[in-house]
Amino acid sequence: MAELIVYGIVLGSIIALGAIGLSLVYGIIRFANFAHGDLMSAGAYVALFMVTGVLSWIGVPDNTFGPISFGWRMVIAFPISMAVVAVVAILLDRIIYQKLRTKGSGPVMLAMSSLGTSFIIRMVILIIWGSDYRFYRPGLMRPALELPWGIKIRPDQILILFVVLFLVVLLHLFLKRTKMGKAMRATADNMQLALISGIDTERIILWTWGIGGALAAAGGILYGIDVQLHARMGWNFLIPLFAATILGSIGNIYGALIGGLTIGIAQQVSTAFLLPTYKIAVAFVIMILILLIRPQGIFGKE
């Protein structure tokens, strides 16, 4: 059980990266982005293209760091992939969502078009890479470390936790210390008030997509390192992402972090009693329970 909880924290921290971005978009741009899971897939596959394609062609060595399953290629690919997906998210906004906003389409129309973009992203991945499972590095998993209470954990998983922690602290500092971060929080809190205070909301929206896309990419890559890559991985993350976002109250990034960890732990612990394929259903049931008991989430106001 202790081991499942630790695995749950690893999975939950990956869900949290997606949920934080989803919650930011939901809170600031005010629509349910059904393409957020597929932005995670996009990040994972861009990194795959870098690691097995570009970086191997230009001759970056393929060695690994000690007990970890990747090396310099992934270290280079990681930030590049985050940047690429940030740009993709911003471009999707310029090409599609911004047009809908200026036409005065409601949040449901935006949500519907995001459902469309989610299929478009997935189809592009399927056309290029097909529907096979992929790995960043072929071969056996590295041996696991033995921790007290019989917990076995792979070095990769410990690293994943540190990467997530680093990104969350970075985001926290950005939102608390920089002018743009403060403006984003203000817009999430009250859009009208932000507008009359002279905040340029279109720029805020741009930054929101950039941050949301980059975090989603990071989550997707980390999942690819921990488990594997598949074109449908992002779609399978969608329900856990929404469950985490609603649990932690929409627009609240610390709530999304706690929501992500909760959902991740619940999903992993459930595998002790249920088939692992039911993980999505577990997230769904938790979400329905929250909607019945406290629809505004744990940090929401009455």
Place this chain on the structure above:
Amino acid sequence: MELGGIIAYLVSFAIMAGIYAVFCLGLNIQWGYTGLFNIGIAGFFCIGAYATAMITTPKPTGIYAHYVKQLFGLNLPFITGLLGAAIICGIIAFLIGFPTLKLGEDYLAIATLGIAETFRLIFNNEYWLANGPRGLMGLPQPFDGLVDAKYYNYIYLIIVVIIMVVIYLLIERAIRSPWGRVLRAVREDEVSAGMSGKNIFSFKMQSLVFGAMVMGIGGALYAHYTKSISPAVFTPLYGTFIIWVMLMAGGSGNNKGAILGAYAIWAIWIGTTFLTDFLPYTLKARAPYIRFLLIGILLEIILIYRPQGIFGEEKKVSKLID
């Protein structure tokens, strides 16, 4: 291809598009007239198909019971299968609507999406329920003794068209009644409809359940057409996404548009199979993805440039007013 082959092809096209038209009509009640955002149509598709399969087939006995597991099999006629599918989908819709319809529109969307994925997982993994990933086979087809099996599709086309027209007339009648006008009022302005003393939650629930029942019938029609079903069919792509594109293309809030959209988009979908021939050998297996990519792009174009669809909504709400 000689003429007979072409006609047989057209008949099977018209049956499938007609079944999709039933789904579009169901979605039109929910989205077109009430503004309910259901993105789990595949769930009702799946539940409707499995419901009729278990109602109309006998429970396997003897040696078959080792190979085909099925919770129950009632061996009842086709029409009870349709009704059973509608009733079970209505009950599921009620259970989803209960926690979500008092909240914002997005919550219903996420919950319906969740129910669709959950039911697909259940049917895929629980062998005792409906034979797991292998699914159920041997569904009966109504009036199948009348003609040679070769020509059976003509009869099924007539059945599908009759059911589609009956549902169409029923919705047209309902939507032009005071009940239908309240649905539109709820869609346009919930607050003012509520201030006029209408119970918003109750009307949304009725619309959700009514639409889901129609979708259940669609699922049942599909199951009796293909005679065998498995969970792999009810994917978000074929079960939900393409139906949304059909309704948005035809014109939400217009039942003729819903039917036209189903036929038009299904024609595009079937018509683009020729794309496969032009692709290099290595890409042939991925042709369906390219076709779905085009359908996805088509949805974005519709949403941005013609959100009212081909027909747009009919403004006439009563035969007493011009």
